[in-house]
Amino acid sequence: MKIKFKKSALAAMAVILCTVTFSASKVAAQETLKKGDKAPDFSLKDQDGKDFQLADHLGKQKVVIFFYPKDESAVCTKEACAFRDAYAKYNDANALVIGINGGTVESHKAFQTKEHLPFQLLSDPGNKVLQMFGVKEQAFGEMKVSGRETFVIGKDGKIVYSFRDFMKGDEHSKQVLTYLSSK
Structure with missing residues (x-):
């Protein structure tokens, strides 16, 4: 029973980690600016x-x-x-x-x-x-x-x-x- 729980917990942690990593990479990718967007100063x-x-x-x-x-x-x-x-x-x-x-x-x-x-x-x-x-x-x-x-x-x-x-x-x-x- 303990082994099944550990495997399930590890699998759940892996899914959460992958989801967080994937979401972070999507956030880091800037969307192309479009009409009405403020141009960033540089x-x-x-x-x-x-x-x-x-x-x-x-x-x-x-x-x-x-x-x-x-x-x-x-x-x-x-x-x-x-x-x-x-x-x-x-x-x-x-x-x-x-x-x-x-x-x-x-x-x-x-x-x-x-x-x-x-x-x-x-x-x-x-x-x-x-x-x-x-x-x-x-x-x-x-x-x-x-x-x-x-x-x-x-x-x-x-x-x-x-x-x-x-x-x-x-x-x-x-x-x-x-x-x-x-x-």
């Missing part, structure tokens, strides 16, 4: 090593943040260049454009210089800000890369629009401009 270094604080720009203009996986990759370059080519339209819409990924300040400076990018590129070591926004990683077999998603933050600090398409980097700027021109 501070990151730009391509020149200067601090960029999101709060410094809210209330003054809309902020367009595009998260991209890697400087100099083919799809990411198309994405960044699409934002570059439409930069005057973003200025006309009173929208500040910034790009963010886990690359270094130095890699961002080289990328910005090579592609003549007129906006700031922010270095997010460990993808902490990417995670705060809930941008999901993409799996390619065994390899995972950071996600590609663009957010428009209104002057009030809330998300007003977002777009996600991993393989169509150049589509991000088009979609954001379509949104901005409709407002």
